[in-house]
Amino acid sequence: MSDYPKNNFDSPLLTTEQVGSEEFIVNMGPQHPSTHGVCRLLLKMDGEVIVDLVPIVGYLHRSLEKIAENRTYLQFIPYTDRIDYVTAMICNHGFCMAVEKLAGIQVPERAEYIRVIMDELNRIASHLVWLGTFALDLGAITPFLYCFREREKILDLLEMTCGQRMTFNYMRVGGVSKDLPEEFILRAKEFVEYFKPRVDEYEYILTQNPIFLGRTKGVGILPQNTAIDYSVTGPNLRASGFKWDLRKEEPYSIYDRFEFDIPTGTNSDTWDRYMVRIQEMRQANRIVEQAINSIPSGEIKAKTLAVFKPPAGEVYVRVESTRGEMGFYIVSDGNTIPYRVKLRTASFSNLAVLPEMVRGWKIADLVAIFASLDVIMPDVDR
Amino acid sequence: MTKEQLLQTFQNKFPEKVEEFPMVGVDVAFKVEMDLILKVCRFAKETPELSFDLLACMTCIDRVERLEVVYNLFSFKHKHKIAIKTSLTRDGELDSATPIWKAANWHEREIAELFGMTFKNHPDPRPILLPEDWEGGFPMRKDWEGKDFVRLPKK
Numbered sequence: 001m002s003d004y005p006k007n008n009f010d011s012p013l014l015t016t017e018q019v020g021s022e023e024f025i026v027n028m029g030p031q032h033p034s035t036h037g038v039c040r041l042l043l044k045m046d047g048e049v050i051v052d053l054v055p056i057v058g059y060l061h062r063s064l065e066k067i068a069e070n071r072t073y074l075q076f077i078p079y080t081d082r083i084d085y086v087t088a089m090i091c092n093h094g095f096c097m098a099v100e101k102l103a104g105i106q107v108p109e110r111a112e113y114i115r116v117i118m119d120e121l122n123r124i125a126s127h128l129v130w131l132g133t134f135a136l137d138l139g140a141i142t143p144f145l146y147c148f149r150e151r152e153k154i155l156d157l158l159e160m161t162c163g164q165r166m167t168f169n170y171m172r173v174g175g176v177s178k179d180l181p182e183e184f185i186l187r188a189k190e191f192v193e194y195f196k197p198r199v200d201e202y203e204y205i206l207t208q209n210p211i212f213l214g215r216t217k218g219v220g221i222l223p224q225n226t227a228i229d230y231s232v233t234g235p236n237l238r239a240s241g242f243k244w245d246l247r248k249e250e251p252y253s254i255y256d257r258f259e260f261d262i263p264t265g266t267n268s269d270t271w272d273r274y275m276v277r278i279q280e281m282r283q284a285n286r287i288v289e290q291a292i293n294s295i296p297s298g299e300i301k302a303k304t305l306a307v308f309k310p311p312a313g314e315v316y317v318r319v320e321s322t323r324g325e326m327g328f329y330i331v332s333d334g335n336t337i338p339y340r341v342k343l344r345t346a347s348f349s350n351l352a353v354l355p356e357m358v359r360g361w362k363i364a365d366l367v368a369i370f371a372s373l374d375v376i377m378p379d380v381d382r
Numbered sequence: 383m384t385k386e387q388l389l390q391t392f393q394n395k396f397p398e399k400v401e402e403f404p405m406v407g408v409d410v411a412f413k414v415e416m417d418l419i420l421k422v423c424r425f426a427k428e429t430p431e432l433s434f435d436l437l438a439c440m441t442c443i444d445r446v447e448r449l450e451v452v453y454n455l456f457s458f459k460h461k462h463k464i465a466i467k468t469s470l471t472r473d474g475e476l477d478s479a480t481p482i483w484k485a486a487n488w489h490e491r492e493i494a495e496l497f498g499m500t501f502k503n504h505p506d507p508r509p510i511l512l513p514e515d516w517e518g519g520f521p522m523r524k525d526w527e528g529k530d531f532v533r534l535p536k537k
Contacts, residue, residue, distance in 0.1 A: 352485065
């Protein structure tokens with residue numbers, strides 16, 4: 001043991017020059033708590049700094065597009081729930097709307113109102129899941145509990161309507177499957193009032209929290225032109241300062257009847273993406289409030305034939321999903337089953353831009369940036 | 383710009399090469415030949431009065447005797463929506479649109495993997511969605527058969 005070198009703290013034994021440095025590859029995932037599903041990230045690291053990143057996806061590929069070519073239009077609706085199970089209502093809505101446009105079906109007014117209420121309640125629920133897990137990734141446990149407390153109430157409302165809590169299969173071509181239960185309007189009004197101060201509560205915990213600010217302010221900048229180049233849409237694009245919301249700019253369903261604002265960010269950083277979603281919850285709540293106060297009575301479903309056959313043709317319809325533009329490209333040959341269904345999902349494009357955002361940041365920041373993009377893996381892989 | 387003007391702009395630039403076809407949900411949809419596709423896309427993006435800066439969706443349709451590739455474009459500035467379609471043989475090669483829109487990168491990887499066509503000059507031509515050891519061919523083709531996949535009988 002005599003030749004064992006003594007530690008000398010005045011002149012450390014090893015300097016970077018003596019040891020030398022080289023880049024190395026780190027594998028993150030596919031099973032990693034911060035990847036929100038199964039996504040594998042290959043990182044090229046220089047010490048703790050990320051030099052490059054390659055996302056490897058496909059672990060949740062269920063070939064929904066192939067399944068669609070083998071199911072009738074109505075049979076495919078439950079599969080759309082599984083595209084993005086956190087916002088299944090909006091997936092339902094998008095697919096039904098595409099088929100309705102193709103077949104020229106007019107949806108009754110009450111059904112449109114019900115759809116908007118469901119979409120927006122589901123949007124709040126999805127943002128709550130995002131906020132809870134985002135805060136959890138940054139080390140804050142309390143917001144997670146708060147968010148899931150409110151989400152539970154929304155799921156109760158949705159369960160009351162269609163009997164399901166996550167994969168709803170509620171909308172139909174031409175309307176919705178069943179009418180709202182009697183007590184729904186009252187319970188929804190209660191929820192709207194209950195939810196308003198809750199958003200302030202989340203903000204109270206996070207918005208000016210020094211640790212939270214340190215982890216998010218100025219981290220993971222996504223410049224506007226990069227975002228557009230990569231077809232990033234939804235809250236991520238709005239956080240980059242681009243005011244764009246399909247509900248406002250290209251109103252589908254009956255969104256043109258409601259008053260709501262489109263929140264945008266200014267610094268394009270992780271904190272802006274957080275703030276945009278916080279404000280979106282308030283706006284979604286506003287839409288729900290207006291919709292339940294003005295919902296008319298009447299039919300809930302247009303009459304469609306039992307064997308549903310849309311005319312031959314092609315259609316591309318897009319809706320504003322929680323994560324951005326969700327598009328349905330349907331090719332019909334006039335048969336009961338679609339010839340081709342392409343699902344354009346927001347997360348697919350939103351994940352592709354990740355390498356551009358993380359270069360030069362550390363692994364801990366990658367967790368924050370990745371979480372702030374609100375990518376959900378079944379939405380990417382389909 | 384109206385629909386007619388939009389179509390006219392493309393027809394003036396590429397005379398007798400632009401053929402309109404019906405599509406619901408977009409302003410104008412037209413077909414072009416496959417060797418023109420890169421020029422048409424570049425023209426659509428870089429002309430100021432068009433400026434289609436968003437590649438909203440890109441997909442492929444298998445028509446058995448040929449493949450059709452569709453680009454759904456959108457312009458934030460003018461709020462125009464168009465679809466450009468081109469067709470090629472099943473083992474054909476198409477120019478990659480990645481230099482024009484970076485979003486095309488992953489879409490093209492997906493199409494190449496599932497339909498078995500090739501994109502020329504693609505910066506990263508790896509498979510994307512299927513398992514690493516996949517040897518089952520091109521599953522989105524109409525005549526594909528897998529061991530767990532049984533097609534419904536035609537009525």
